Amino acid sequence: MPPFAEARVDLGAISENIAVLRRRAPGSEVMGIVKADGYGHGMLPAARAVLAGGATWLGTAFIEEALELRRAGIDAPTVAWILPPGAPLSEAVGVGIDLGVSAPWLVDGIAAAAREAGRPARVHLKADTGLNRGGVVAGDWRQVVEAAARAEAAGLLRVTGVFSHFACSDEPGHPSIGAQLSAFHEALEVAEKAGLRPEVRHLANSAATLTLPETHFDLVRPGIASYGLSPIPGLTGTGLRPAMTLRSKIALVKRVPEGSGVSYGHRYITDRPTTLALIPLGYGDGVPRAATNAVPVFAAGKRRTIAGTVCMDQFVLDIGDDPAGDYAVLFGTGENGEPTAQDWASILETIPYEIVTRISQRVPRVYVGGQGGR
Numbered sequence: 001m002p003p004f005a006e007a008r009v010d011l012g013a014i015s016e017n018i019a020v021l022r023r024r025a026p027g028s029e030v031m032g033i034v035k036a037d038g039y040g041h042g043m044l045p046a047a048r049a050v051l052a053g054g055a056t057w058l059g060t061a062f063i064e065e066a067l068e069l070r071r072a073g074i075d076a077p078t079v080a081w082i083l084p085p086g087a088p089l090s091e092a093v094g095v096g097i098d099l100g101v102s103a104p105w106l107v108d109g110i111a112a113a114a115r116e117a118g119r120p121a122r123v124h125l126k127a128d129t130g131l132n133r134g135g136v137v138a139g140d141w142r143q144v145v146e147a148a149a150r151a152e153a154a155g156l157l158r159v160t161g162v163f164s165h166f167a168c169s170d171e172p173g174h175p176s177i178g179a180q181l182s183a184f185h186e187a188l189e190v191a192e193k194a195g196l197r198p199e200v201r202h203l204a205n206s207a208a209t210l211t212l213p214e215t216h217f218d219l220v221r222p223g224i225a226s227y228g229l230s231p232i233p234g235l236t237g238t239g240l241r242p243a244m245t246l247r248s249k250i251a252l253v254k255r256v257p258e259g260s261g262v263s264y265g266h267r268y269i270t271d272r273p274t275t276l277a278l279i280p281l282g283y284g285d286g287v288p289r290a291a292t293n294a295v296p297v298f299a300a301g302k303r304r305t306i307a308g309t310v311c312m313d314q315f316v317l318d319i320g321d322d323p324a325g326d327y328a329v330l331f332g333t334g335e336n337g338e339p340t341a342q343d344w345a346s347i348l349e350t351i352p353y354e355i356v357t358r359i360s361q362r363v364p365r366v367y368v369g370g371q372g373g374r
């Protein structure tokens, strides 16, 4: 029996999006970013789909995510870059996961993990070029590079990559972009002078992959664009296709008179006798409560704004006198009249990343157009 609600994920779209991005960065390899359960699409199917599309690397935030890829038999080079104290470094080194280095103490920690694992670690030194989030600050960079070079000479690790991450690449023309690019070139020069010869130097996220060719280096790291969503609202002509469609059966319809208050708080009042349709998805499934009386949903032949408060498990649509049909589509490709995750994000003053990533595990992912399976 099909689920009453589903996040339908078109794996073919993910593979094709990677192919589109490869054409944008023809001289570079592509790292598919599959952290946060593949931006909500399902990490393992997303990983297989990006690799099928021509990505040669994978990226995760945490080692645990990368270990799950390995356990599933996915052995593409994979970088994990958030390594809090206590992260399972030697387990990661043992299965050849590349580790992002954001602090001096991590060089020693990873060298110790390599001794324990009995094999050299693969590391990517991460320069903080101005994001001031992860990454080694400029004042510590030389020290980290030299420590890594010593550990490399001792056979404890291999510096496979040097990388950084943009703060404002989604704001074309932002002055920090040029400043970060220059800082990255300087960081690379320091690494080179210390004798490091990384296989891959990488800086570009989705926005930079799409709009800043001078930032592509050896490898680009598009995340959101792989899932067909634009990192820059309003950027057209990308050729990307949203991979996730969130839809639900209509659980119930009922006729109500004019003046009926709908859902908690009666924040919507019917202005005529009308039909209400109940959609069994709520904030427990990842539909933001802020979507109350705000976001569109495609149902009964057209877009309707959610009527009244989004509850934990359900919300209501006012479909007038139209026949309800079987399904409502909350967001999708936009090709059949339904809103997109970007439409929701714009209304909710957030980014499409948050819309797709927050769809909870209560909503089954249903895979089409690829190998699927988890």
Ligand SMILES: Cc1ncc(COP(=O)(O)O)c(C=O)c1O
Binding pocket: 033, 059, 081, 164, 165, 204, 205, 206, 207, 221, 222, 223, 224, 225, 231
């Ligand atoms: C280090 C790093 N690279 C790449 C990405 C992918 O970014 P985007 O989804 O904007 O392409 C992220 C996402 O947060 C990241 O942290």
